[in-house]
Amino acid sequence: MKNLKKTRRIQVILLAFxxxxxxxxxxxxxxxxGINFFRAPAQVMSDPPKDGEVFRLGGLVEAGSLQRGQGETISFRVTDGAATVPVEFSGVLPDLFSEGTGMIGTGQMVGGTFKATEILAKHDENYMPKEVIDALKAQGTYKEPAKEPGV
Known part of the structure; x- marks a missing residue:
């Protein structure tokens, strides 16, 4: 009888495990x-992602690089001060997206160009995603935003 209880207990523990x-x-x-890792342009250039790997690319939209193509296709370059990555996006950009501002895009590298499926932009004049700020600080190109008087 004791042997049967001991055997049953071991079976239950093994089944639970x-x-x-x-x-x-x-x-x-x-x-x-579902996991998308963030990378700065310098990280993408120094350690290229695997083919088909979906990740987030963030940095500043390079001034003078925004070009509108056929239909909803937009191309621009993202920089962190140390490296620049060309980006292509088909779709509607956020209203606050502009040159010289922070952005994060989700997508993958295709032939040296980041093909974005989603673009996120700042939501006010002082906001920049934490990952972008950290990447810019690591490159030594981050500038603190000017604070308004009385704030």
Missing amino acids: FTLALATGLIGYAMKD
Whole structure:
């Protein structure tokens, strides 16, 4: 009788361990495609991403680089002061998107050009995404925004 209880207890523990391992594996597999890592242009140039890897690219839109193509196709260059990456985007840009401002795009590299599927831009004149600020500070090109008097 004691032997049967001990055997049953071991079976339940092994089943629980197997179920937990399976659940952990399925969660990891599901999250594989949902994680987008942020990269600055200098990181993209020094350590190119794998083919088909989706990631976020952030920096400043280079002045004088914004070109509108056929239909909704827009091309521009993103820089962090150390490197520049050409970007192509088909779609409607955010209203506050402009040259010389911070942006983050989600997409992948195709033949040396970042093909963006989504573009995020600042939401007011002082906002810049934290990842972009960190990348610009690492390159030594970040400038603190001027504060308004009385703020």
